[in-house]
Amino acid sequence: MSPQGPVIRSIPEGDDRERLVCGDCGFVLYENPKVIVGAVCTWDGKYLLCRRAIEPRLGYWTMPVGYMELNETTEQGALREVWEEAQARARIDALLAIYSIPEISQVHMIYRAPMTGPDFAAGPESLEVALFAWEDIPWDDLAYPNVRWSLEYEREMRGKSGFAPRGRPDRE
């Protein structure tokens, strides 16, 4: 039987918020918001998108994006995701956007990262990877609203630098 782990909500002594406590061993889990890092990558004016091979939103298209890991910078995390999901190399150019999603305690940090070579391929979490001209982007099959927001802001900021990262356009 797999362990239940910390699943009981209670306020530990000396604390002021509910935390998750393990009913088997008493361990208190201090949950924290999670950072998601990703990149809008381009080559020759076209956009690098991955079709998701995993749930949620299996079969839908996204820029390379995923959970930041321990012992990396946000920029390193974004480039790691570009490699893992799209087997492509890129360089960080600017921070395009920061999207807080407090309902699920996530902070998304999306970079602009031009590819440094033409190669790409589907990584283990992608069904396929492709470069799309703007007018060919599969707008109706994007995995999340923030994929569209990020692509649109990349296009708006093309050629510009030193700009502030965009927040959520649906909360402005």
Next chain:
Amino acid sequence: MSPQGPVIRSIPEGDDRERLVCGDCGFVLYENPKVIVGAVCTWDGKYLLCRRAIEPRLGYWTMPVGYMELNETTEQGALREVWEEAQARARIDALLAIYSIPEISQVHMIYRAPMTGPDFAAGPESLEVALFAWEDIPWDDLAYPNVRWSLEYEREMRGKSGFAPRGRPDRE
């Protein structure tokens, strides 16, 4: 006896990295980087600083800053810290800086947040709170290098908007 919790390093089945596993109940802890949020607050050209009442760096000065909590945006977290540590009200104006510290898996997001009134007081984690003119800032008694970096960048960007957040000046 307090629980050991997940302290054994091993690679769970189907995973590709070492995680922390509990020797008592088998729970696997997926650790993630932590987000620290804070703000450089000003009133009448003076800077709001708190003298830390807790370790680490007890007795040293910092802007209001702390761990982002669940179910808040980064901006809400920064303003919550301003309230908790300095009992002051402010409004978010710009993102000043993002500091990744991969050695300890932290991402710091520091905002520019002018105070919306003159009141402040020491919160439970502060020994004292004060407004300092630039030339009176206790430079030799700041808690961390990023306090200085943030104050300096706030001053450099005074009156400007729409700028990119600064990274770590020691890694540029």
